[in-house]
Amino acid sequence: MTVWFFRDDTYGVAIGDPVGGCLSVIQTTDGGRHWTKTPCTTLPPIAAGEAAFASSNSCVSVKGQQVWMASGGQKARVFHSADVGKTWSVADTPIRQGETMTGIFSLAFADAQTGMIVGGNYDKPDDNVANKAITHDGGKTWQLVSGGQGPGYISCIQVVPGSKGKGWVTVGATGIHRSDDAGQTWHLLSSVSDLYTVRFASPTVAYAAGRGKVVRLTFR
Template identity: 55%
Template sequence: MRKMIFIMLIISVLGSCKANKAVIQNPVYSKIEVDTLWNGKISCRALSIDTDKVWYAGNNGSYGYLSLSSEANFNGTLARESKKLEFRSIAQTTKYVFILSVENPALLYRISKEDSQVKLVYEEHHEKVFYDSMQFFNDSEGIAIGDPTENCPSIIKTADGGATWQKIPCNALPELADGEAFFAASNTNLISKGNKVWLVSGGKKARVFYSGDKGNTWEAYETPIVQGGTMTGIFTADFYDESIGMIAGGNYEKPEQNFQNKAITFNGGKTWALVAENQDFGYASCVQFFPDSQGKAIISVGATGIFYSNDSGSVWYKLSDDKDFLTLRFINKNTAVAAGKNRIVKITFKE
């Protein structure tokens, strides 16, 4: 009798494990539903989800937000004398949204969520200045990175909620190789999780720079992503948590090339393994992990379309031939907002 009870308990436990496994298994999406949120003359690489709004920033000084709940939209334009501003970086705190222009002079604006008031909070003049990406760790501390004006990354930080920013001196930053820089493809070459931050490079070298203390100290990790050319390397990255991360990119000048262009890590970026070599997508502008997917489900947008994987990047499914999307952010586990050439859309993933 006791033996029979013991066997029944084992069967019950095994059945429970199978049930739990089925619960966390990621769906295989076979199609997408696309709803246009906004059409207009814009090139947009910077998105940020704010509850029921999506904030955006793009070329020609364009910025604003689009409602995800049928409320009014807001569209604005920023200009600096006769210069056409281009924004490729966006980040937010509870009260403010920040957008950062790329070229000389680099201009960082703070926008109030309450009344849309705009204030210039940082300005940098240098013939080589070009800012690529920006993140906030919390409501007080933020960081932005740009191409080198010397032999190190250009990094500015704030500790007062974005009211003021300071550039970090080169002697406190890692040295870059000659011809190594960053790509402002989708505001995704700077990723933060808690106090940890990763920065990915391209050009002559394709490396991952890691800091465990919000950018105060750095380590450099090699990657197998294609490198050596002006437009080769890592264009985008995402981390599901502090261990699981994905990098992608490739050769911008050979967008169909689908080898040495995507890799995954399970140890926080120390080592990387190539996935789907000579298969699936070529040049990628943006990769993002699906929420609540245990780090297995990933989406990619870029020059060969929209691709999806539910097994950490080993196999990918093509969901669309649309090559116009440059960046994407998730609203929830099966809905995202994407932007690129002349439109911003909501994408719903369907099985």
């Protein structure tokens, strides 16, 4: 499993399954020509049964000097670096966890302080309790939002460009949803349930991809 994210033309980070007691993290500063592995002595130790999910390629995010990585399984935590991967800390989250297919499947940040984590239980796709949480302090603490409301299992979340952290779009087992109030309430846009990832091309156009399909989404 590998998940990667490029901040710009030079800096990128990729993460993989735990090896040697920590997540496998490699970084590049030259656009991918050369990669350096982060030693486990620098990273927080992984818990037994904790890993990172690759389904949406969105369990890692970069904003400026800030890097975040999300985990699932027996633990649902957010790993954070404030200095482009030189040092790391880790924060517990209230997202559903404790089973093989539970935890954080996707995270996204509007800026260095405001971000959302989503996921839930892949084996219980309609369960929408404890599967969405928000931070306003850069990932140090997380608060659940819209418990028992909105989408069930979520594969991917993205912030709506220009929304200042108010607008979010998700894809997952219960369809495509949008929130315009920082995750407090959600609107079902489509019941298409086999989409795994979504990315914005502009504030009004996004593309979602899944099993044998790519869908263009246009927002007013």
